[in-house]
Amino acid sequence: MGRETDTLTSVGIDIGTTTTQLVISEITISSAGLGALDVDIEQTELVYRGAIYETPLLDRQTLNVEAIEDLVTSELEQSGYTPASIDSGAVIVTGESSYKTNAEELVTRIAADAGEFVVATAGPELESVLAGTGSGAATWASDKQKTILNVDIGGGTTNMCLFAGDSIVETRCLNVGGRLLRFNTAGRVTHISNPAALLINEANLDIEVGKYPSEAALHELVDLMANSVFETVDGTERSELTKELTIRNNEYTSRTIDGVCFSGGVGRLIAANDDEDLFAYQDIGGILATAIRERLESSSLIVRPPTEMIRATVIGAGTQTTSFSGTTVSFDESVLPLKNLPVVTASFSGTDRESLADDLRHCLERGLSLYETDQVAGLALALPNFDTLSYDRITALAHAFDQAYDESGYARRQLPYVIVTQQNCAKALAQCLRAISTDVSPLIVIDEIAASDGDYLDIGEPILSGQTVPVIVKSLVFGRESSAA
Amino acid sequence: MTPKLESTITGSCQSFESIREVLAKANEEKSGDELAGIAADSAAERVAAKDVLSQLSLATLRENPVIPYEDDEVTRVIQDVVDETVYKEICDWTVADLREFLVDERTNEEDIDRIRPGLTSEMIAAVTKLMSNIDLIQATAKMTITARCNNTIGTEGTLSFRLQPNDPTDDVDNIRYSICEGLSYGVGDAVIGINPVEDNHEQTKRLLEVTKEFIEEWNIPTQNCVLSHLTTQIEAVRNGAPADLLFQSLAGTEAGNESFGIDIDLLDDAYEFGKEHCTASGPNFMYFETGQGSELSSDSHADVDQVTLEARCYGLAKRYDPFIVNTVVGFIGPEYLYDGKQVIRAGLEDVFMGQLTGISMGIDACYTNHIQADQNDIESLAVLLTAAGSNYFISVPMGDDTMLNYQSNSYHDAAALWDIFDVRPAPEFESWLEDMGIARDGHLTSKAGDPTVFLGEHEDGRKQESTNS
Amino acid sequence: MTDIDPHTDPEDETALDRIASASPSRLGLGRSGTRPRTASVLSFRADHAQARDAVLTHVSEETIENAGLLKVTSLVSDQDEYLARPDRGRQISEETAEQIRDACTHAPDVQIIVCDGLSSTAVEANIADLLPMLTDGFEERGFTVGTLLFVEFGRVDIMDAIGEELEADIVVNLIGERPGLNTAKSLSAYLVYGPERGKPTATKSVISNIHPDGLPAIEAGAQIVDLVATIHDQQGSGIELT
Structure with missing residues (x-):
C-alpha cells in the first residue's frame, strides 16, 4: 500500500504594531495509506514571502481596515494565489495593534477575504509561541x-x-x-x-x-x-x-x-x-x-x-495553526466544511449506559443554553478518554448518545452531530451510532484531536482520499485585558 | 565427464543423480533445504553425499555449475571471471584437497590469495560442506580482506560495526538519537545505515541528508547509507541526496535477482553511476546484503541448496568490489534456519565463503521471535566470528530493532568484543573516538554510553558546559 | 563495578530522559562496564519471553467457545511442524473440507476465520472486541456472514482453501502476527475477494497492527467493515482495488 500525500496551501497574515506582512506556505501531509494510524506533516515550504508594509492606521486608536484589506488583496494577487486556493492559515493582530478598537472586526474581515478556512486569532501567548516556531x-x-x-x-x-x-x-x-x-x-x-x-x-x-x-x-x-x-x-x-x-x-x-x-x-x-x-x-x-x-x-x-527574524511570527502563523484528525475519521461529506462550531466538553461520572446518557444530555443542554443554535452550525461534543476501548463500552456510549441527542432537544434542531475524541475510535463509534439510531442527522466523528470548552472548531473538506479532515482548534479569543492600557 | 556419484561410507551404497543433488545433500542440516525437498533424507545419506563430494575434482565442479551457463547470468559472471592460469594449477585438486590446504597451518594468507582467482562459487560452497565449525573459523582467520570508503575496513586487528538507527515511523529525531547513542558506544565505523519504513526517493533523500549532516557536523570518518531499493537510491542521488554507499540485496540466481527487481545490467549501470555520484572518497562504495534462503522464499532456487546459492551471491557481489557485504542470518524465519544451531552454522559458513571469495564480509547475527534462538545464540556467534575475523557486525540499541521487529547485536557488544579479543575499531574511526573522548587505548572512557554528548554544538561545546554548571 | 553510570551522570540529564522516553527504541539505558545494566537485560528478556510464549502457546478452548467459533485445523499437526512447514499451514485435509462443507453456511457474502498464526496472545487479546464489531457492521450493511471458524496452525493463505470450499464471496482472516518485543498482541486482518487456492498474496488487502496500543480492535472492526464494503462494490481486493 503506497504512501499518499496531499498538499495544503496555508496563509499567515500578521498585523503588528509597526508592520503588516503576509506569507504563504505549502504544507505537505501524508499517511501510509490503509490502516495507517497517523497523518504526518512531511514538509512545510515557504512559497511566498510578502513585502513588509507599515501597518495603516486611521488614527492612533483605529486600524485602517480598508487599507489593510487592499493590502492583503494586492499581496495575494502578487503571490499568484487566490482566496479559493487557500486551504488554511491564520490572521493575527499582534503587539499594540491588538489593543485597537476595531482589531476584532479587522481580523474577521481579513479572514473572510483570504480564504474559506482562514482562522482569525490573537493573543500574546499564541503570538509568543508562533514567533518561537517561526524563528x-x-x-x-x-x-x-x-x-x-x-x-x-x-x-x-x-x-x-x-x-x-x-x-x-x-x-x-x-x-x-x-x-x-x-x-x-x-x-x-x-x-x-x-x-x-x-x-x-x-x-x-x-x-x-x-x-x-x-x-x-x-x-x-x-x-x-x-x-x-x-x-x-x-x-x-x-x-x-x-x-x-x-x-x-x-x-x-x-x-x-x-x-x-x-x-x-x-x-x-x-x-x-x-x-x-x-x-x-x-x-x-x-x-x-x-x-x-x-x-x-x-x-x-x-x-x-x-x-527568521522579522517574519518569525507570520511564518509561525501560516504553518502552525492547523491539525489533522486521525486517519479513521467518519463523516457525512455533504455538510463539510463546517465553521465556528463551539466545543462543549463532556465529563463522565460512570460507565453504564444510563449515566453516560445523563452526562451527555447535561453537556448538550449546557451547550444549547450557552450558544444560540440558530447562529451556529452545530455543537462539537468533545469526549474524555476511556481507560479501555471495549466493544461493550463503545456500544453503551452509542446508545447514550442516541438518547442524549434526543432528550436534550438537539436532534429536533436538525443540526449535524459532531463528536470529537482524543482516542482512535471515530469509525467504531460512528458505526455503532448508525446501527442503533433512527435519526437522520448528518454524523461527523473525528478522532485524535484535543479540544476543550470555549474552543471553536473549523472542520475542512476531506483530504488524502477521505482519510482525514483538517481541523482548526481556535482556543484564543478577543476581549483580553491589557495591563498597559 | 561426470564421475560415478556413489558412496559406501556408511555401509550400504548410496548413489546420487547429479552434482547439484550431491551439493544439496552434503549440506549441514537446514530447514530451508528440507522445505525445498532437496535435503538428505537421513544422517547416513548426508555423510554419503559429503564423501562423494570430497572426492570430486574442482574441475568437475567448474564444469557442472548448479545452473547452466547459458541459462543464468549469475553463473556467467562467476565463470567468466575465473583466472584460467590459476585454475589450471588447481583443477585436479579434490574438494578434500582444498579443505586440507585451507586448514593446513603452513598455508598462509598469500597462499590463499594466490589460488582465489581460480575458484568458483560452487567450489567454495563445496569445501564449506566438508568443513567443521573450527575448520571454518581457522581458515577465515587467515584471510584479511580490506576495503576503503571514507575509512578502511577489515585491516588486521580491527572489528567494525554498522550503526543501525532504524525507527518504526522513520522519525528523524529518534533516528538521530539512536545515532548519538551508538556513536557514544563507539559503533558506526562500518556504516551508519538506515532501513527506511517506506521505499521512496523523497524519504531516502531526507534520511541521507540527515545522516550526512550529522557526519559532517561531527566530522566522523564513516559512511552513510539508506537501504531502500537501488533504483530508489539512484533517484534520490539524482535529486541531490548525499550517499556514500549504494545498497542492494542480491540473490544467487538470475530469477532471484529478478524478484528483487534487479539484473546485471542494472547493477553495472548503478556501479558506474556510483563511481560518478557517490559522495565517498574511497574506491569501494557498494553495500550488498544476502542471506541463506532468500531464493527459496521467492521460489527462484532452481532446486539448488541454500549454501551454494549464498556462495553464488558472493561471486556476483565481487564484480562490484563492494565496501561491505552483509549476510543476514536468522531474519528469514525458522522454515529456512530452524534454530540457534543452524543460525550459528550459517553465519560461520557465510563469512568464510565471503572472505574466500575475496569480499569484505560481515554479518547481521540476528533472530526473530518465532525462531528457536535467543540473544545468547547471537552473542555466541559474534564471539566465534570475531575469533574468525569477520570485518564487522550489525548493531542496534540493546539488541532490539523496533522497526524490523527482530533482535541483533547490541551497541554494547562492540566494546565487549574489542575487550575480549584485543581488537580495535577502524583506525581513522578510533582516532576520532579518542578525539571525542569516547574511547582510549581500545577501551570506553567514562564519557561513553551517554548520547547527550552529541546534543551540544560541536564548535562551542566547551562554552556551553561552563555556562550550564 | 564501572566508574561511570551514564544514567545518573550524563552530560545533560533532562535531555537523556527525554530521549529515552521519546524513542520507541531502547535508548539512554547506560551500561555497566561494556555490558548493559542488569535491569535493562531483564526487561529485554521479559519482552522476549512474552513474544516466545505468544508463539508457542495455544489459543484457549474457552476463548474459542466464548467467541462461538467452530474449530478446525490445517495439515499441520504440531508447533514444530507449523514453524518449519508454512506450506502445510496453508492447506486443509479432505476430511476438514468435508467437515466445513457439512457444518458451515454455504456461499456467505463474508466468511470470517480466526487463525492463531504466530501469536495466540494476539487472538486472545483482540477477538472478543473485534468479532462483534464485524458481525454488527456486516449486519448493518446487509451482508450475510458465514459460520465463524477458528483454524489451528493456520497461515494467511488457508483463507483461500476455506473460502473456495465454502464458496464465500469475501474471506476475512484474522491472524496473529509474528510478535515483536514491543508487543505480542498484534493481529492482522487479511481480506480476499473470490477466494481460490493459489490466489496470489498481492490480491489480498491487509489491515495490520491491531492491538490496544496500535489500532484498537473496535476501530479496526469498523475499518474492516468499510473495506469489505469497498471490496464488495469493486469485486476485487488487494492490487485489484482502485
Whole structure:
C-alpha cells in the first residue's frame, strides 16, 4: 500500500504594531495509506514571502481596515494565489495593534477575504509561541533536546516562549517594543505609548510630545526597557516596574536555558550590529537594540541565531495553526466544511449506559443554553478518554448518545452531530451510532484531536482520499485585558 | 565427464543423480533445504553425499555449475571471471584437497590469495560442506580482506560495526538519537545505515541528508547509507541526496535477482553511476546484503541448496568490489534456519565463503521471535566470528530493532568484543573516538554510553558546559 | 563495578530522559562496564519471553467457545511442524473440507476465520472486541456472514482453501502476527475477494497492527467493515482495488 500525500496551501497574515506582512506556505501531509494510524506533516515550504508594509492606521486608536484589506488583496494577487486556493492559515493582530478598537472586526474581515478556512486569532501567548516556531527556536530545541527561550521584540510588545525539547514550557509577554516612542524627521517626539509613559513617569525623565528629548533621557528609557527584558529572560527576580510592564503577570519556572534566540524587528536590529543611523525608523527601536546588545556582551547567555527574524511570527502563523484528525475519521461529506462550531466538553461520572446518557444530555443542554443554535452550525461534543476501548463500552456510549441527542432537544434542531475524541475510535463509534439510531442527522466523528470548552472548531473538506479532515482548534479569543492600557 | 556419484561410507551404497543433488545433500542440516525437498533424507545419506563430494575434482565442479551457463547470468559472471592460469594449477585438486590446504597451518594468507582467482562459487560452497565449525573459523582467520570508503575496513586487528538507527515511523529525531547513542558506544565505523519504513526517493533523500549532516557536523570518518531499493537510491542521488554507499540485496540466481527487481545490467549501470555520484572518497562504495534462503522464499532456487546459492551471491557481489557485504542470518524465519544451531552454522559458513571469495564480509547475527534462538545464540556467534575475523557486525540499541521487529547485536557488544579479543575499531574511526573522548587505548572512557554528548554544538561545546554548571 | 553510570551522570540529564522516553527504541539505558545494566537485560528478556510464549502457546478452548467459533485445523499437526512447514499451514485435509462443507453456511457474502498464526496472545487479546464489531457492521450493511471458524496452525493463505470450499464471496482472516518485543498482541486482518487456492498474496488487502496500543480492535472492526464494503462494490481486493 503506497504512501499518499496531499498538499495544503496555508496563509499567515500578521498585523503588528509597526508592520503588516503576509506569507504563504505549502504544507505537505501524508499517511501510509490503509490502516495507517497517523497523518504526518512531511514538509512545510515557504512559497511566498510578502513585502513588509507599515501597518495603516486611521488614527492612533483605529486600524485602517480598508487599507489593510487592499493590502492583503494586492499581496495575494502578487503571490499568484487566490482566496479559493487557500486551504488554511491564520490572521493575527499582534503587539499594540491588538489593543485597537476595531482589531476584532479587522481580523474577521481579513479572514473572510483570504480564504474559506482562514482562522482569525490573537493573543500574546499564541503570538509568543508562533514567533518561537517561526524563528526556528522550537526546531532547535527539539533537534538538540535542549532548552531555548525565544525573545521576539517587535514594535509594541516583547513575546517570549520557552521551549524544552519537544514541549512548550511557558510564554512571557511584556509591553516593551521599539515603537513605544516615535519622532518626526526632525527628532521631535510625536507619540508616547502608555507603557513608555509609565517608564518616563517612574524615572522622572524629561520626555514630552512635541519636544526634543535629550539623548541621555532616551538612553535611560531604553535601559529601563532592556532591564525589564533581561529580568524577564532570567525570570526569577523581577522588579515591580517589570511586573507592571508584564502582560498577564504569571510566575515563571526557573530553569537553566541553553540559549536565547532574538526575533522580531528589534531582534533583527540586535543581530545587525549596525549603529550607523540609530533613528532611521524614527523610533527607539535602534537604541533599544543597542542597549540589549551591550548587555548581552557582558552576560553569560548564549545567543542562537534564528532562521527568521522579522517574519518569525507570520511564518509561525501560516504553518502552525492547523491539525489533522486521525486517519479513521467518519463523516457525512455533504455538510463539510463546517465553521465556528463551539466545543462543549463532556465529563463522565460512570460507565453504564444510563449515566453516560445523563452526562451527555447535561453537556448538550449546557451547550444549547450557552450558544444560540440558530447562529451556529452545530455543537462539537468533545469526549474524555476511556481507560479501555471495549466493544461493550463503545456500544453503551452509542446508545447514550442516541438518547442524549434526543432528550436534550438537539436532534429536533436538525443540526449535524459532531463528536470529537482524543482516542482512535471515530469509525467504531460512528458505526455503532448508525446501527442503533433512527435519526437522520448528518454524523461527523473525528478522532485524535484535543479540544476543550470555549474552543471553536473549523472542520475542512476531506483530504488524502477521505482519510482525514483538517481541523482548526481556535482556543484564543478577543476581549483580553491589557495591563498597559 | 561426470564421475560415478556413489558412496559406501556408511555401509550400504548410496548413489546420487547429479552434482547439484550431491551439493544439496552434503549440506549441514537446514530447514530451508528440507522445505525445498532437496535435503538428505537421513544422517547416513548426508555423510554419503559429503564423501562423494570430497572426492570430486574442482574441475568437475567448474564444469557442472548448479545452473547452466547459458541459462543464468549469475553463473556467467562467476565463470567468466575465473583466472584460467590459476585454475589450471588447481583443477585436479579434490574438494578434500582444498579443505586440507585451507586448514593446513603452513598455508598462509598469500597462499590463499594466490589460488582465489581460480575458484568458483560452487567450489567454495563445496569445501564449506566438508568443513567443521573450527575448520571454518581457522581458515577465515587467515584471510584479511580490506576495503576503503571514507575509512578502511577489515585491516588486521580491527572489528567494525554498522550503526543501525532504524525507527518504526522513520522519525528523524529518534533516528538521530539512536545515532548519538551508538556513536557514544563507539559503533558506526562500518556504516551508519538506515532501513527506511517506506521505499521512496523523497524519504531516502531526507534520511541521507540527515545522516550526512550529522557526519559532517561531527566530522566522523564513516559512511552513510539508506537501504531502500537501488533504483530508489539512484533517484534520490539524482535529486541531490548525499550517499556514500549504494545498497542492494542480491540473490544467487538470475530469477532471484529478478524478484528483487534487479539484473546485471542494472547493477553495472548503478556501479558506474556510483563511481560518478557517490559522495565517498574511497574506491569501494557498494553495500550488498544476502542471506541463506532468500531464493527459496521467492521460489527462484532452481532446486539448488541454500549454501551454494549464498556462495553464488558472493561471486556476483565481487564484480562490484563492494565496501561491505552483509549476510543476514536468522531474519528469514525458522522454515529456512530452524534454530540457534543452524543460525550459528550459517553465519560461520557465510563469512568464510565471503572472505574466500575475496569480499569484505560481515554479518547481521540476528533472530526473530518465532525462531528457536535467543540473544545468547547471537552473542555466541559474534564471539566465534570475531575469533574468525569477520570485518564487522550489525548493531542496534540493546539488541532490539523496533522497526524490523527482530533482535541483533547490541551497541554494547562492540566494546565487549574489542575487550575480549584485543581488537580495535577502524583506525581513522578510533582516532576520532579518542578525539571525542569516547574511547582510549581500545577501551570506553567514562564519557561513553551517554548520547547527550552529541546534543551540544560541536564548535562551542566547551562554552556551553561552563555556562550550564 | 564501572566508574561511570551514564544514567545518573550524563552530560545533560533532562535531555537523556527525554530521549529515552521519546524513542520507541531502547535508548539512554547506560551500561555497566561494556555490558548493559542488569535491569535493562531483564526487561529485554521479559519482552522476549512474552513474544516466545505468544508463539508457542495455544489459543484457549474457552476463548474459542466464548467467541462461538467452530474449530478446525490445517495439515499441520504440531508447533514444530507449523514453524518449519508454512506450506502445510496453508492447506486443509479432505476430511476438514468435508467437515466445513457439512457444518458451515454455504456461499456467505463474508466468511470470517480466526487463525492463531504466530501469536495466540494476539487472538486472545483482540477477538472478543473485534468479532462483534464485524458481525454488527456486516449486519448493518446487509451482508450475510458465514459460520465463524477458528483454524489451528493456520497461515494467511488457508483463507483461500476455506473460502473456495465454502464458496464465500469475501474471506476475512484474522491472524496473529509474528510478535515483536514491543508487543505480542498484534493481529492482522487479511481480506480476499473470490477466494481460490493459489490466489496470489498481492490480491489480498491487509489491515495490520491491531492491538490496544496500535489500532484498537473496535476501530479496526469498523475499518474492516468499510473495506469489505469497498471490496464488495469493486469485486476485487488487494492490487485489484482502485
